[in-house]
Amino acid sequence: xxxxxxxxxxxxxxxxxxxxxxxxxxxxxxxxxxxxxxxxxxxxxxxxxxxxxxxxxxxxxxxxxxxxxxxxxxxxxxxxxxxxxxxxxxxxxxxxxxxxxxxxxxxxxxxxxxxxxxxxxxxxxxxxxxxxxxxxxxxxxxxxxxxxxxxxxxxxxxxxxxxxxxxxxxxxxxxxxxxxxxxxxxxxxxxxxxxxxxxxxxxxxxxxxxxxxxxxxxxxxxxxxxxxxxxxxxxxxxxxxxxxxxxxxxxxxxxxxxxxxxxxxxxxxxxxxxxx
Amino acid sequence: xxxxxxxxxxxxxxxxxxxxxxxxxxxxxxxxxxxxxxxxxxxxxxxxxxxxxxxxxxxxxxxxxxxxxxxxxxxxxxxxxxxxxxxxxxxxxxxxxxxxxxxxxxxxxxxxxxxxxxxxxxxxxxxxxxxxxxxxxxxxxxxxxxxxxxxxxxxxxxxxxxxxxxxxxxxxxxxxxxxxxxxxxxxxxxxxxxxxxxxxxxxxxxxxxxxxxxxxxxxxxxxxxxxxxxxxxxxxxxxxxxxxxxxxxxxxxxxxxxxxxxxxxxxxxxxxxxxxxxxxxxxxxxxxxxxxxxxxxxxxxxxxxxxxxxxxxxxxxxxxxxxxxxxxxxxxxxxxxxxxxxxxxxxxxxxxxxxxxxxxxxxxxxxxxxx
Amino acid sequence: xxxxxxxxxxxxxxxxxxxxxxxxxxxxxxxxxxxxxxxxxxxxxxxxxxxxxxxxxxxxxxxxxxxxxxxxxxxxxxxxxxxxxxxxxxxxxxxxxxxxxxxxxxxxxxxxxxxxxxxxxxxxxxxxxxxxxxxxxxxxxxxxxxxxxxxxxxxxxxxxxxxxxxxxxxxxxxxxxxxxxxxxxxxxxxxxxxxxxxxxxxxxxxxxxxxxxxxxxxxxxxxxxxxxxxxxxxxxxxxxxxxxxxxxxxxxxxxxxxxxxxxx
Numbered sequence: 001x002x003x004x005x006x007x008x009x010x011x012x013x014x015x016x017x018x019x020x021x022x023x024x025x026x027x028x029x030x031x032x033x034x035x036x037x038x039x040x041x042x043x044x045x046x047x048x049x050x051x052x053x054x055x056x057x058x059x060x061x062x063x064x065x066x067x068x069x070x071x072x073x074x075x076x077x078x079x080x081x082x083x084x085x086x087x088x089x090x091x092x093x094x095x096x097x098x099x100x101x102x103x104x105x106x107x108x109x110x111x112x113x114x115x116x117x118x119x120x121x122x123x124x125x126x127x128x129x130x131x132x133x134x135x136x137x138x139x140x141x142x143x144x145x146x147x148x149x150x151x152x153x154x155x156x157x158x159x160x161x162x163x164x165x166x167x168x169x170x171x172x173x174x175x176x177x178x179x180x181x182x183x184x185x186x187x188x189x190x191x192x193x194x195x196x197x198x199x200x201x202x203x204x205x206x207x208x209x210x211x212x213x214x215x216x217x218x219x220x221x222x223x224x225x226x227x228x229x230x231x232x233x234x235x236x237x238x239x240x241x242x243x244x245x246x247x248x249x250x251x252x253x254x255x256x257x258x259x260x261x262x263x264x265x266x267x268x269x270x271x272x273x274x275x276x
Numbered sequence: 277x278x279x280x281x282x283x284x285x286x287x288x289x290x291x292x293x294x295x296x297x298x299x300x301x302x303x304x305x306x307x308x309x310x311x312x313x314x315x316x317x318x319x320x321x322x323x324x325x326x327x328x329x330x331x332x333x334x335x336x337x338x339x340x341x342x343x344x345x346x347x348x349x350x351x352x353x354x355x356x357x358x359x360x361x362x363x364x365x366x367x368x369x370x371x372x373x374x375x376x377x378x379x380x381x382x383x384x385x386x387x388x389x390x391x392x393x394x395x396x397x398x399x400x401x402x403x404x405x406x407x408x409x410x411x412x413x414x415x416x417x418x419x420x421x422x423x424x425x426x427x428x429x430x431x432x433x434x435x436x437x438x439x440x441x442x443x444x445x446x447x448x449x450x451x452x453x454x455x456x457x458x459x460x461x462x463x464x465x466x467x468x469x470x471x472x473x474x475x476x477x478x479x480x481x482x483x484x485x486x487x488x489x490x491x492x493x494x495x496x497x498x499x500x501x502x503x504x505x506x507x508x509x510x511x512x513x514x515x516x517x518x519x520x521x522x523x524x525x526x527x528x529x530x531x532x533x534x535x536x537x538x539x540x541x542x543x544x545x546x547x548x549x550x551x552x553x554x555x556x557x558x559x560x561x562x563x564x565x566x567x568x569x570x571x572x573x574x575x576x577x578x579x580x581x582x583x584x585x586x587x588x589x590x591x592x593x594x595x596x597x598x599x600x601x602x603x604x605x606x607x608x609x610x611x612x613x614x615x616x617x618x619x620x621x622x623x624x625x626x627x628x629x630x631x632x633x634x635x636x637x638x639x640x641x642x643x644x645x646x647x
Numbered sequence: 648x649x650x651x652x653x654x655x656x657x658x659x660x661x662x663x664x665x666x667x668x669x670x671x672x673x674x675x676x677x678x679x680x681x682x683x684x685x686x687x688x689x690x691x692x693x694x695x696x697x698x699x700x701x702x703x704x705x706x707x708x709x710x711x712x713x714x715x716x717x718x719x720x721x722x723x724x725x726x727x728x729x730x731x732x733x734x735x736x737x738x739x740x741x742x743x744x745x746x747x748x749x750x751x752x753x754x755x756x757x758x759x760x761x762x763x764x765x766x767x768x769x770x771x772x773x774x775x776x777x778x779x780x781x782x783x784x785x786x787x788x789x790x791x792x793x794x795x796x797x798x799x800x801x802x803x804x805x806x807x808x809x810x811x812x813x814x815x816x817x818x819x820x821x822x823x824x825x826x827x828x829x830x831x832x833x834x835x836x837x838x839x840x841x842x843x844x845x846x847x848x849x850x851x852x853x854x855x856x857x858x859x860x861x862x863x864x865x866x867x868x869x870x871x872x873x874x875x876x877x878x879x880x881x882x883x884x885x886x887x888x889x890x891x892x893x894x895x896x897x898x899x900x901x902x903x904x905x906x907x908x909x910x911x
Contacts, residue, residue: 007413008366008367008380008413008416009366009367009378009379009380010367010369010378011378012375012376012377012378014375033375049369049554049565050801050803051369051371051376051556051560051563051801052369052554052555052556052560052563052797052798052801053554053798053801053802053803054552054553054554054803054806055552055554055565075581075582076581077798077803077804077806078803080802080803081801081802081803084802090375090376091376092369092376092378235580235581236578236580236585237576237577237578237579237580237585239550239551239552240413240550240552242411242412242413243411243412243413244407244408244411244413244415244548244550245549245550245551245552245567245570246548246549246550246570246572246577247549247551247570247577247578249572249595249599249603251519251598251603252603252606252607254607257412269519273522275585275586275587275588275590275591275594276522276585276586276591276594276595307822308821308822308827308849309822309827309828310822310827312820312822333826333870334826334829335823335826335827336827352820352822352823353820357820362817362818362819362820363818532863532865532866533863533866534863534866535811535813535835535836535863535866535867536811536861536863537811537813537814537834537835538811538813538814538817539813539817539823539835542813542814542817542818543817553806555794555797556797556801557679557797558676558679558680558683558793558796558797558800559679559682559683560683560797560800560801568818569814569817569818570814571814574810574811574814574860575809575860575861576806576807576808576810576860589861589863621826622823622826623826624813624823624825624826624832624834624835624867624870625866625867625869625870626870
């Protein structure tokens with residue numbers, strides 16, 4: 001876990017560039033007002049603060065040209081005005097918080113990334129990292145499910161990962177069938193049947209709706225993947241990021257501190273229960 | 277522990293020494309029909325001659341048989357609001373010519389000496405210390421006030437109907453975390469020292485004479501009387517089994533009665549949930565981030581991006597009870613319940629935590645909660 | 648800083664005009680507010696331009712007459728956002744008590760009832776037009792109104808909060824009147840916003856700010872019965888300022904039909 005550069009009081013960040021990924025989804029490029037290096041792991045998150053409106057937890061997308069990258073979907077009362085900021089505007093930032101993906105620990109293994117829905121930023125960051133460090137990993141399989149092909153946010157990246165990253169990319173749309181080479185109709189979990197990886201020597205990194213992850217876990221078991229190989233990123237109400245405010249609790253865990261990325265066996269007794 | 281005796285009329289000397297040492301004295305008084313902890317200037321403000329009648333959903337004061345000032349057990353609050361403040365500004369943001377600036381809100385701290393804390397309150401303090409100080413991110417406001425705290429604890433000489441500290445192992449004796457410890461006898465007090473700071477205050481008291489064996493016996497007998505309690509929380513090992521009963525019909529039964537008003541969590545001396553609110557002035561130049569007490573019974577507690585993780589009252593009661601009694605053990609090494617009974621008496625509809633826990637552990641239908 | 652001021656209008660339907668005062672009652676703060684907003688229509692402050700097109704229309708009062716209904720539809724057409732303010736606009740107000748009665752009170756109260764023309768029911772405006780935001784309260788407070796405007800200026804909206812009054816009451820360290828006095832306090836089913844004024848003075852909450860999130864009125868009403876309230880007293884407890892709001896109306900209907908006879 002990387003220690004936060006600002007844990008309690010936000011640090012000023014300046015928006016240097018903004019890039020629209022798809023309707024309602026933007027990547028913000030932020031310059032941090034500090035000389036301290038911003039160390040983070042993929043899968044960790046920051047609390048971004050919009051003046052007078054409030055804070056929101058956003059997972060870290062990456063670090064590029066000395067700028068911090070956050071990809072944000074404008075859905076809530078903070079994120080909607082947040083993505084309307086213009087270059088030069090400022091915001092507050094606390095973080096990084098939580099535990100990220102075990103990208104060091106799984107070196108040498110095949111990696112299966114499984115995501116669904118629109119909020120897959122935590123896993124996309126990890127995919128980018130593993131593709132950039134391609135030589136450290138075995139086969140890389142990327143499974144992404146959406147409702148409709150228009151919902152696919154990272155179309156250009158998928159092509160890039162497949163063509164230059166030497167990854168197997170499998171995409172599924174549950175409500176629409178598009179005649180393109182990589183599209184399948186149905187749930188993302190069904191794509192596992194087509195994925196090429198060594199079930200005995202792999203790591204599965206998942207992020208998305210919990211109901212999807214539950215279904216994926218069942219499929220993975222059929223493919224002889226053990227629980228021990230699975231990591232997942234969970235979402236909860238993060239307000240303090242410091243395991244203090246109590247909102248993000250899941251059984252005995254503070255998801256903001258013990259997660260958001262969990263080794264599945266750790267969180268298994270509490271994962272996927274309704275109303276917990 | 278060596279104990280000394282001083283006569284009742286000399287209690288004010290303790291107050292004077294504390295005030296002369298720079299402490300603001302905080303202690304119990306009668307306000308709005310309850311024992312309330314507030315700043316005290318004189319010993320006369322203590323609740324002389326009062327004791328409480330506490331039952332599920334009910335609390336009132338009644339004259340006690342003797343003119344004592346610690347003949348009660350609990351009020352709605354004790355120490356928690358003095359350390360973990362109900363409303364705490366965290367930081368301000370300002371739009372300046374140099375851009376957006378942030379500054380931490382200062383901790384407003386004064387040395388306080390709290391008189392009248394009980395075994396349960398001290399057990400709760402220890403748990404809150406663990407949460408607010410000994411975690412990965414010590415809370416600067418809690419910590420600053422905690423370091424300026426002097427504690428005069430009192431051994432309970434009686435128990436209210438709602439007390440069950442014997443079963444949680446936290447009372448009726450105060451055994452740790454205090455600077456000074458009192459036993460209230462009919463004609464005066466036994467005083468014991470629990471820390472160097474306590475010793476420093478004790479040495480300034482001119483009235484100490486060593487307690488007699490008779491006096492010590494009376495104090496022991498009082499504690500034995502206080503140990504006669506009606507309610508018994510199941511032991512910690514049994515409480516862990518609550519996590520196996522996630523679909524017990526009793527969760528819905530209690531949800532039919534539960535108002536989800538959050539009173540139990542806000543009077544609980546160990547509950548620590550908070551939420552943050554952001555405001556700005558109308559000119560949009562100065563903004564503030566404030567932390568407020570929150571409760572796992574609030575609908576927004578489990579809210580994220582249009583989804584409520586605990587949408588129904590039964591889910592939230594289950595969260596409170598499972599966390600307090602079972603999951604707390606994994607987080608902090610012990611149950612989060614210290615047996616003070618506040619959640620029982622201050623529940624407007626009289627839901628009894630102990631009775632619910634017992635019912636939930638009886639004949640549990642073992643169903644899977646998996647979707 | 649926003650490029651231009653927000654154009655606002657303050658409208659009144661059937662009401663006591665008390666909520667509009669939240670704008671005027673802020674004293675010196677009004678000067679700061681007027682740097683951010685331009686008031687296009689506000690009869691209580693002497694600005695009369697009913698047909699002005701605005702960014703936000705704050706609407707006070709219930710739809711109680713056919714004229715109210717006509718006005719509220721016009722307001723919707725001329726406003727980007729419609730915000731209901733106060734108990735009348737959000738749930739029909741005190742005057743909605745008439746919705747509960749079959750009796751002809753008009754005849755009993757007015758010498759010439761034929762001169763009074765009103766709709767059968769008094770209702771909140773959301774029953775007639777799309778409402779973008781609701782500010783609950785009787786009356787609403789200055790800080791509620793300002794917080795809304797300030798969030799709008801910042802491009803957002805206030806957090807939805809139906810938090811229960813008990814939360815605010817306990818944060819203020821008030822001693823619970825229900826528990827100590829057995830007072831029939833509505834706090835556990837009423838939303839925060841007033842600052843817990845009544846419990847602060849040792850009185851039971853009577854619900855000015857309307858139903859909270861997930862109000863368990865069944866359980867609270869049962870508790871009132873346990874405290875010794877007669878069914879009609881419980882019914883009346885819920886039938887006050889927000890009698891037309893569904894959770895309170897349900898309790899009124901549940902308890903007012905229970906008749907108690909003395910045992911001989």
